[in-house]
Amino acid sequence: MTSLSLPITADTTGRAPNEQAKARREADSGWLQFDAQLGPVAVRLMTNCTRVYADYATVNHDVQTTGESAGFRTTVVVEKRRSWRSGIVHYHIKSEVEERFTVRKRARVVPHIDGMINLSVARHLPDFVQLHAAVLQRSDVGLVIPGGPGFGKTTLTAALIKRGWNYASDEFALIDPRTVELAPFPKSLSIKPGSVELLEREGIELTTLPRFHRVDKGAIRCLPATHIRRDALADRVTPRMIVFPNLESTAEPTIREIPRGLAAMHCLRRCFNFARWGPAAMETVAQLCEQCSCYELTTGNLAKTCELIDTSADEAAREPIGNAKQTTLATPQIDAARNSTEIVTAH
């Protein structure tokens, strides 16, 4: 991984005139630096735009640090430039994972910063097996909700925080293979327009939050977990329950236990870095599933869905860790062919 650095002060010695001018511009415009700590990931934003700085700080102030942190760091640089020819402002965004991306609307900058950070974590963060999942905790029960976009993961996560669950992540389940614990990654939640009304009905105030624009989701609101509950952030989480959501907005919510082997396969399909870990990822995910009760959830009415999860979590809390309830096998049927499933990794 290469590290990025931009000159914050002008150093004119030995530089070509155009570089000197560039350095002066940067110094004159005053580069700002924002540091945040998202669990094991130190994030640094450098920008010459006070508004971009303010946008990013607004949704990340609760994870802000003084700037020094050991371990994995990712840096995103946002440079605001005005074209001398047209006068139009552009924002040039770059990081370790993307050389340069240019957007014209400021509303698209923060989502793009988040996207770059996610990509950097998925590609470069060592030490963790990563699943695409939300992670929450209530009492001693760690809850993992694997799922891709459109599964209702974020809406469900916000509603559960409101009901007393603590928030660890909405993007990555970062599994430490040594302990099978989950490290937090408490990035703010990206709330889609379709979820705003649902969440406001749950008592979550969204109107005062800044609005940004994502190409895939449209106008989103970035919702810090601490905006829902001041004390909502979780530390390391011991997983006890895995729930695979399936959004059917008109359906009656249902939850049913599934075999752990099948759950492991569902998790492995959501593994970002299987290619790096190979069989060790399989072992880690198998251990994760063995210490959890695993469910498939059809989500519908949000309040009822949360109640189902709360009830199942109460049951999981009563089971000793590492001795989660055994799934009872149905009468053996020779249905092996239908249940032999496969994951093929992306290289």
Place this chain on the structure above:
Amino acid sequence: MSALTAPTIHVDTRLCCRQDLRLRPIDDGALLYDPVRDSVHYLNATALCVWQQCNGAHSIAMISQKLHDEFDGIELDTIEADVTATCTQLLNDALLIHEAAA
């Protein structure tokens, strides 16, 4: 290998488990890691039982008979058809190989 090119198997066919696969038992079956294709397969308890019986010494008919002895109430013909289908899929997924190739 696609189903179109898969070799046909019959009740006398003897198949072998690939020895380079990594087996990870889990409470209701097992996960199998294939280092060649960098893929993971999940077998439920019954599929695992069939896969483990494929050691080159047992034909599909013998495996079916063994399952018939263990599970009451299922016709031998039904079991034989399902074991053949299972073995065909395991062969297609390269989790089994023909005895001659072992």
